[in-house]
Amino acid sequence: MIGRLNHVAIAVPDLEAGAAVYRAMLGAEVSAPQAQPKHGVTVVFVMLPNTKIELLEPLGEDSPIAAFLARNPAGGMHHVCYEVDDILAARDHLVAQGARVLGDGEPKIGAHDKPVLFLHPKDFCGTLVELEQV
Numbered sequence: 001m002i003g004r005l006n007h008v009a010i011a012v013p014d015l016e017a018g019a020a021v022y023r024a025m026l027g028a029e030v031s032a033p034q035a036q037p038k039h040g041v042t043v044v045f046v047m048l049p050n051t052k053i054e055l056l057e058p059l060g061e062d063s064p065i066a067a068f069l070a071r072n073p074a075g076g077m078h079h080v081c082y083e084v085d086d087i088l089a090a091r092d093h094l095v096a097q098g099a100r101v102l103g104d105g106e107p108k109i110g111a112h113d114k115p116v117l118f119l120h121p122k123d124f125c126g127t128l129v130e131l132e133q134v
């Protein structure tokens with residue numbers, strides 16, 4: 001069921017400073033910032049040869065990454081995103097096995113204009129998992 005690693009996300013307190021680390025220090029191609037108000041974050045993508053790094057900065061009052069950054073003020077690895085062919089089939093398969101889907105359980109459109117879902121970190125070895133239908 002699980003496919004390619006689409007991205008690894010890192011929460012940062014300052015998106016411009018985070019992007020500069022990847023662009024200037026590491027020599028990576030970094031996209032323009034993209035506000036995602038429905039997800040409560042602003043993102044940039046760092047393009048790597050085999051995957052992407054998604055840098056996340058809180059957006060708005062109820063950002064889902066606010067508590068994470070309060071616990072990790074310098075930032076830190078926030079989630080991994082795996083590709084799936086059929087997100088509803090993947091969700092139903094995981095729920096049947098006892099995994100918890102976050103939010104209302106319905107996919108939202110993510111940063112790549114494709115449906116995404118999040119799975120509770122306590123059910124996945126302490127790692128927040130995003131699924132993206134490709």
Ligand SMILES: CC[C@@H](C(=O)O)C(=O)SCCNC(=O)CCNC(=O)[C@H](O)C(C)(C)COP(=O)(O)OP(=O)(O)OC[C@H]1O[C@@H](n2cnc3c(N)ncnc32)[C@H](O)[C@@H]1OP(=O)(O)O
Nearest residue numbers: 036039043064067068078102110111112118121126127128
């Ligand atoms: C740009 C769109 C999209 C894309 O297309 O790529 C995105 O990536 S959007 C990214 C941001 N969106 C989300 O993260 C949505 C899903 N997240 C959530 O619903 C919440 O963040 C959360 C996972 C439910 C956590 O909520 P929070 O309020 O921070 O914490 P809790 O206190 O409820 O945490 C419970 C428990 O889980 C641990 N935790 C929290 N976050 C993480 C994490 N990122 N990785 C690992 N563990 C995490 C937290 O420490 C608590 O543990 P205990 O203290 O042991 O109970």
Ligand SMILES: [Co+2]
Nearest residue numbers: 009054081130
């Ligand atoms: Co993501």
